[in-house]
Amino acid sequence: MTARILDGNAISALLREELAVRAAALKARGITPCLAVILVGEDPASAVYVRNKVAGCEKTGLRSIKDVYPAAVDPAVVLARIAELNADPTVHGILVQLPLPKQFDADVVLEAIAPEKDVDGFHAENVGALMQGNPRFIPCTPYGVIKMLERGKVVLKGAEAVIVGRSNIVGKPMAMLLLAKSCTVTVCHSQSKDLAFHTRRADILVAAVGRARMITGDMIKPGATVIDVGINRTPEGKLCGDVDFESAKEVAGLITPVPGGVGPMTITMLLTNTLESAERTLK
Numbered sequence: 001m002t003a004r005i006l007d008g009n010a011i012s013a014l015l016r017e018e019l020a021v022r023a024a025a026l027k028a029r030g031i032t033p034c035l036a037v038i039l040v041g042e043d044p045a046s047a048v049y050v051r052n053k054v055a056g057c058e059k060t061g062l063r064s065i066k067d068v069y070p071a072a073v074d075p076a077v078v079l080a081r082i083a084e085l086n087a088d089p090t091v092h093g094i095l096v097q098l099p100l101p102k103q104f105d106a107d108v109v110l111e112a113i114a115p116e117k118d119v120d121g122f123h124a125e126n127v128g129a130l131m132q133g134n135p136r137f138i139p140c141t142p143y144g145v146i147k148m149l150e151r152g153k154v155v156l157k158g159a160e161a162v163i164v165g166r167s168n169i170v171g172k173p174m175a176m177l178l179l180a181k182s183c184t185v186t187v188c189h190s191q192s193k194d195l196a197f198h199t200r201r202a203d204i205l206v207a208a209v210g211r212a213r214m215i216t217g218d219m220i221k222p223g224a225t226v227i228d229v230g231i232n233r234t235p236e237g238k239l240c241g242d243v244d245f246e247s248a249k250e251v252a253g254l255i256t257p258v259p260g261g262v263g264p265m266t267i268t269m270l271l272t273n274t275l276e277s278a279e280r281t282l283k
């Protein structure tokens with residue numbers, strides 16, 4: 001048996017059609033939804049993601065602003081620009097691409113973004129709201145994962161969900177969202193003992209560690225849903241996930257590919273949050 005594929009490009013295409021309709025409706029009311037993206041430095045992977053974000057805006061009818069700063073920029077310059085974007089009523093979403101160069105304290109930058117424009121959902125106030133079960137913006141990657149699980153008709157209530165990785169941007173918010181959907185949630189990380197013991201119990205396995213192909217077929221429960229959040233490059237420069245797709249697809253019931261899985265969904269949810277933010281200005 002080989003697993004059914006959860007196609008992030010296909011699901012994104014469906015969702016983005018609905019978003020384009022919402023964007024057009026807003027424009028008819030005189031509001032052009034707008035996302036501002038700040039990129040510091042010339043990390044090639046970051047440049048690709050930012051390009052995908054800007055292209056996603058264009059195709060869906062959102063305006064985007066892209067500000068690129070040299071890697072050595074004084075953080076004060078970026079903070080001043082954030083203050084300007086916070087005060088600009090034509091801007092509905094602000095995203096500072098992570099990671100930032102070493103002279104930056106990422107937390108200071110994220111806290112400088114107006115919470116009502118923080119479409120990443122990374123501001124402490126928005127993290128708190130998510131934990132309290134009353135989210136303002138759901139972080140885009142875990143939000144995209146939830147949308148994929150819903151499209152795949154995966155049963156969440158009572159399911160054993162195991163997340164590998166405890167980052168602020170994926171693992172932790174993913175745990176909160178799956179908990180809210182009544183999964184039994186386990187979060188594993190680099191210090192976990194006997195990782196495979198945990199992963200083999202998972203009905204839903206979310207891999208978000210950043211280590212190429214570390215989840216192999218023998219670590220997966222037959223029929224499980226496997227969500228691969230990883231985006232790694234092989235020495236040959238090929239994109240690959242945290243899941244060893246070849247062995248995993250023989251065991252899993254449902255699986256996301258890399259590329260074409262969670263990545264495009266992350267961008268779709270960023271567009272969703274930006275539109276939502278623009279719509280809120282009418283309320």
Ligand SMILES: Nc1nc(=O)c2c([nH]1)NC[C@@H]1CN(c3ccc(C(=O)N[C@@H](CCC(=O)O)C(=O)O)cc3)C=[N+]21
Pocket residue numbers: 048049052095096097098099120140141231239258259260261262263264266267
């Ligand atoms: N403030 C902030 N917000 C983020 O949401 C954020 C971030 N910083 N820093 C980096 C991560 C990573 N991320 C991705 C977005 C799109 C793809 C994507 O489009 N992936 C395509 C392929 C991309 C390629 O060809 O390299 C795919 O998987 O099919 C991947 C990864 C957003 N992130």
Ligand SMILES: [Mg+2]
Pocket residue numbers: 165166189190209
């Ligand atoms: Mg870790």
